Amino acid sequence: MGNPVLEILNLDCERDDRLLFSDLNYQFKVGDIVQLEGPNGAGKTTLLRILSGLFSSYDGQILWKNDLLSRNSALFQSELLFIGHKSAIKLSLSPLENLRYLMGLQQTFNESDLFMALEQVGLSGYEYVLCRNLSAGQQRRVSLARLYLSNARLWILDEIFTAIDKQGVAQFEKLLAKKAKSGVTIILTTHHELSMPNLRILSLNAASTIFECETDICEVTEHE
Amino acid sequence: MNDSTSSQSLSAVLMHVLKRELLTAFRHRQALINPLVFFAIVIVLFPLGVSPEPAFLKMASVGLVWVAALLSTMLSLDRLFQSDYDDGSLEQLVLCPEPLYLLLLVKSLAHWSLTGLPLILMSPFLALMLHLPPEHLPVMLLTLVMGTPVISLIGGIGAALTVSLRSGGVLVSLLVLPLTIPVLIFGSGTVQASIDGLPIMGHLAIMGMMLVLALTLSPFATAEALKMSVSN
Numbered sequence: 001m002g003n004p005v006l007e008i009l010n011l012d013c014e015r016d017d018r019l020l021f022s023d024l025n026y027q028f029k030v031g032d033i034v035q036l037e038g039p040n041g042a043g044k045t046t047l048l049r050i051l052s053g054l055f056s057s058y059d060g061q062i063l064w065k066n067d068l069l070s071r072n073s074a075l076f077q078s079e080l081l082f083i084g085h086k087s088a089i090k091l092s093l094s095p096l097e098n099l100r101y102l103m104g105l106q107q108t109f110n111e112s113d114l115f116m117a118l119e120q121v122g123l124s125g126y127e128y129v130l131c132r133n134l135s136a137g138q139q140r141r142v143s144l145a146r147l148y149l150s151n152a153r154l155w156i157l158d159e160i161f162t163a164i165d166k167q168g169v170a171q172f173e174k175l176l177a178k179k180a181k182s183g184v185t186i187i188l189t190t191h192h193e194l195s196m197p198n199l200r201i202l203s204l205n206a207a208s209t210i211f212e213c214e215t216d217i218c219e220v221t222e223h224e
Numbered sequence: 225m226n227d228s229t230s231s232q233s234l235s236a237v238l239m240h241v242l243k244r245e246l247l248t249a250f251r252h253r254q255a256l257i258n259p260l261v262f263f264a265i266v267i268v269l270f271p272l273g274v275s276p277e278p279a280f281l282k283m284a285s286v287g288l289v290w291v292a293a294l295l296s297t298m299l300s301l302d303r304l305f306q307s308d309y310d311d312g313s314l315e316q317l318v319l320c321p322e323p324l325y326l327l328l329l330v331k332s333l334a335h336w337s338l339t340g341l342p343l344i345l346m347s348p349f350l351a352l353m354l355h356l357p358p359e360h361l362p363v364m365l366l367t368l369v370m371g372t373p374v375i376s377l378i379g380g381i382g383a384a385l386t387v388s389l390r391s392g393g394v395l396v397s398l399l400v401l402p403l404t405i406p407v408l409i410f411g412s413g414t415v416q417a418s419i420d421g422l423p424i425m426g427h428l429a430i431m432g433m434m435l436v437l438a439l440t441l442s443p444f445a446t447a448e449a450l451k452m453s454v455s456n
Contacts, residue, residue: 102316
């Protein structure tokens with residue numbers, strides 16, 4: 001515990017002539033759960049995409065295990081689980097087929113694990129129903145079933161609780177807390193109130209000032 | 225240490241990609257039939273619109289089959305990455321630890337086997353309808369087998385470049401058509417040479433070269449273009 005897994009050094013990013021963040025520094029350590037906070041348009045998604053290696057027009061450095069992220073992308077990707085706010089679910093496939101493909105890109109698994117994961121997210125009985133016939137929340141749950149299967153050490157989760165009910169969010173929170181304890185580093189954004197112990201918050205302000213606090217009680221001063 | 229237990233073998237990943245491509249295509253059968261119907265209609269309408277004279281049709285048959293094949297393959301290109309881009313699965317593909325160009329090569333081959341291959345199977349009937357001498361059918365089929373994958377592969381680059389644009393459809397054709405013209409020229413040229421009783425090995429060698437170049441180089445270009453499109 002304690003070594004930074006992922007480190008942001010002097011990150012500057014500008015999109016459409018707007019400065020999203022400048023001189024951002026942060027360290028993500030093993031077992032951290034970090035929630036990115038900020039108003040809409042503050043750059044939360046952009047930061048997550050930068051950290052996952054999808055977006056690369058920025059100044060500054062992202063270090064993964066003390067080495068440049070861009071230099072080890074294949075190794076990095078084998079330890080990364082990224083779930084974007086687009087859920088990557090094909091409507092013309094069943095939950096089982098979707099999950100099998102998405103997991104297949106990442107790691108080996110048993111067929112029975114897929115059924116187990118779908119049952120965990122409350123989709124037992126829906127394994128063979130086409131996703132277009134499922135509700136938005138159920139479709140989201142298909143992509144969240146990956147959380148129960150993934151061996152990745154770094155989870156980057158962008159707005160994953162969209163359309164998920166309260167009990168569902170509580171259930172996934174519990175899973176995230178458990179995973180973090182076993183050494184998975186989790187970076188997420190959500191507009192749900194999370195009630196996790198040792199949640200760290202990284203605040204991105206639209207006015208490009210960065211506030212940071214270490215505890216679960218975060219004091220963000222209003223800025224301009 | 226984690227690697228040995230959790231990482232996939234490359235071939236297993238490629239199988240997953242191939243299976244999914246075929247499965248999604250199978251669930252959207254209508255989109256598969258579209259280019260085929262287009263192919264048939266163009267060839268059926270041509271004699272009605274221009275001239276039903278056997279001598280004329282015989283002369284035009286090869287070029288016509290090739291042009292129709294090129295255009296109908298083009299029709300199906302904008303579908304190649306669009307839905308994957310819209311629902312976010314393209315991000316997952318880019319983030320897969322296996323080499324992206326191999327995944328894309330499999331995707332392109334799946335695309336070809338769903339559009340190019342049925343078209344090739346249909347082409348002998350349409351060519352005979354246009355009075356192409358039957359003894360030249362094998363040569364025509366051979367050029368189509370060598371040429372249509374090139375169109376799919378080159379088209380993949382164009383589709384990858386334009387996938388993040390809202391109205392990429394026309395742009396793909398504009399970008400890709402000029403690059404596929406050599407395929408068209410040598411494809412129909414080979415069969416024409418065979419009809420004229422000229423040696424065709426030289427033509428076939430050039431077509432083979434184009435196929436090998438497209439197979440080996442275009443997936444890299446497609447991969448880079450996709451990474452760019454996804455990062456928008």
